[in-house]
Amino acid sequence: MAKPNVGKVNASEAMPQERQQWILDRLRSHGRVIAAELSAEFDVSEDSIRRDLRELAAQGLCKRVYGGALPAPAISTPLKQRRQEHTGRKLALARKAVTLVRQGQVLMIDSGSTNAAIASALSEHFGLTVVTNSPEIAQILSEREGFEILLIGGRINARIGAAIGAQAVQEIQRVRADLCFPGACAIDADDGLWGFDSEEVLLKRAMIEASGETVVAVTHDKLGATAMHRVAGIDDVQHLVVEHDVEQAVRAAFAAHNVTVHRADAVA
Amino acid sequence: MAKPNVGKVNASEAMPQERQQWILDRLRSHGRVIAAELSAEFDVSEDSIRRDLRELAAQGLCKRVYGGALPAPAISTPLKQRRQEHTGRKLALARKAVTLVRQGQVLMIDSGSTNAAIASALSEHFGLTVVTNSPEIAQILSEREGFEILLIGGRINARIGAAIGAQAVQEIQRVRADLCFPGACAIDADDGLWGFDSEEVLLKRAMIEASGETVVAVTHDKLGATAMHRVAGIDDVQHLVVEHDVEQAVRAAFAAHNVTVHRADAVA
DNA sequence: CGTGATATTGCATGTTTGTGCTTGTTGATT
DNA sequence: AATCAACAAGCACAAACATGCAATATCACG
Numbered sequence: 001m002a003k004p005n006v007g008k009v010n011a012s013e014a015m016p017q018e019r020q021q022w023i024l025d026r027l028r029s030h031g032r033v034i035a036a037e038l039s040a041e042f043d044v045s046e047d048s049i050r051r052d053l054r055e056l057a058a059q060g061l062c063k064r065v066y067g068g069a070l071p072a073p074a075i076s077t078p079l080k081q082r083r084q085e086h087t088g089r090k091l092a093l094a095r096k097a098v099t100l101v102r103q104g105q106v107l108m109i110d111s112g113s114t115n116a117a118i119a120s121a122l123s124e125h126f127g128l129t130v131v132t133n134s135p136e137i138a139q140i141l142s143e144r145e146g147f148e149i150l151l152i153g154g155r156i157n158a159r160i161g162a163a164i165g166a167q168a169v170q171e172i173q174r175v176r177a178d179l180c181f182p183g184a185c186a187i188d189a190d191d192g193l194w195g196f197d198s199e200e201v202l203l204k205r206a207m208i209e210a211s212g213e214t215v216v217a218v219t220h221d222k223l224g225a226t227a228m229h230r231v232a233g234i235d236d237v238q239h240l241v242v243e244h245d246v247e248q249a250v251r252a253a254f255a256a257h258n259v260t261v262h263r264a265d266a267v268a
Numbered sequence: 269m270a271k272p273n274v275g276k277v278n279a280s281e282a283m284p285q286e287r288q289q290w291i292l293d294r295l296r297s298h299g300r301v302i303a304a305e306l307s308a309e310f311d312v313s314e315d316s317i318r319r320d321l322r323e324l325a326a327q328g329l330c331k332r333v334y335g336g337a338l339p340a341p342a343i344s345t346p347l348k349q350r351r352q353e354h355t356g357r358k359l360a361l362a363r364k365a366v367t368l369v370r371q372g373q374v375l376m377i378d379s380g381s382t383n384a385a386i387a388s389a390l391s392e393h394f395g396l397t398v399v400t401n402s403p404e405i406a407q408i409l410s411e412r413e414g415f416e417i418l419l420i421g422g423r424i425n426a427r428i429g430a431a432i433g434a435q436a437v438q439e440i441q442r443v444r445a446d447l448c449f450p451g452a453c454a455i456d457a458d459d460g461l462w463g464f465d466s467e468e469v470l471l472k473r474a475m476i477e478a479s480g481e482t483v484v485a486v487t488h489d490k491l492g493a494t495a496m497h498r499v500a501g502i503d504d505v506q507h508l509v510v511e512h513d514v515e516q517a518v519r520a521a522f523a524a525h526n527v528t529v530h531r532a533d534a535v536a
Numbered sequence: 537c538g539t540g541a542t543a544t545t546g547c548a549t550g551t552t553t554g555t556g557c558t559t560g561t562t563g564a565t566t
Numbered sequence: 567a568a569t570c571a572a573c574a575a576g577c578a579c580a581a582a583c584a585t586g587c588a589a590t591a592t593c594a595c596g
Contacts, residue, residue: 135403153421
């Protein structure tokens, strides 16, 4: 039987609780679930899916809508919640970015709000290892389960809110990662990746060099711009994740440099 | 239980204890177990498997579901609970603790909710340097101005939510601090300071050894108790900060060991 | 060597849980 | 208003389950 669901454990024979966990996970990474899709994915009737959604909704873990469900509406802890609450566009960007992640990979995640959104959207069931210099990202992931976290230490730069500098670079050079998510201050199809701070740039470069592939996820304001310090050439970037409304010409320019361009979904 | 004939561990002829260990391993590696599969694998009836799962679940080592079992859900809200407790008694404790801090000092702050409260209560105007293994504390301080932060990296322990282990210990040994705030699981006037986790204890010890003076701030439930692993003797503790309603006899016991005892103010 | 206590297992028993199906009902869309 | 998809509630069936019981094995101790 041809299995359409790639990269996932045999979802077709999962127990109800496990199924519900998967649904919650999909809710986190995709922002919504559709009953019919889940039904096909798990190979159970839509009734069972609806029962699952009903239970989850009863526990306040999701919000049922006609056709499926949405993530539970966040209500409490204004201060802390605001930090994890990312705007629609950034959230869509993150959700597209996490589709590049495969099971069991080691991820190198730089600091920055976009990357914090990506970390929040990561699936718990992939057995991921995350190497990060950002206390914020480390904290986000350590409050969830299923992540192996390696925190990069060193002097915390006040503006960036993460460890940069010699010690952090050294620690990064001691590890290997599959995928790298360097925060980008600016990226240009011809001139590559740029940063504002000289030490920050050294760290990003170390991250990229310690990783197999590099994924750059940026909001539109960083496209086609440059900054003061160069991080890497465009050849070092394999994937670019952009917002849905980025012009075709811009996407083509990156594609011409062998960068796979991924467009996020339009925001609701 | 001494079992004479334990030559080769064959799945088909395993004692219940062995079998349960096997099940736990599979749970860890596969993320789930199915009763029918285990039954076939060990060549016992599903009833026996169910009995095993029942016992394991009773010990909190797994979560039974219809058809098999899933890994035990780690206690999901230790951090969120503790974060809310920043009000009231813990806040008063923290306010008293920070009165021991002098301008320009280097502080070594361990992870833990009490220490997070202490970090929150630190003055911005003292030109302090804070060394911490806690992403949470690093983040609290990096969102404010006037702090020099040195983040201790390493593998993040999920239960503690901070870096412990060899790498963290090594990094700590490379710095010197004036004041150390080790998180305490238990403290006793005669037996000293105690922790729950062996690796955690090594880190606390390294912190204390790297610091001039040690301040232990504890809520009343940790006084006069001991835990599994010893961190340090009471001689290594110079200051103890306790809540306002701790009995005179307890305070005197610590004072007799040359520990300066500080009482927090009564909560409003 | 025998015997009773304990432990473990498989089986038979009713019970519970999950599932798909059917029947109406509600909701969204034209 | 009309139409169809999604939904809730109830039903029936099968699989998984708890419980009690008997058979067997193991071990301690007389």
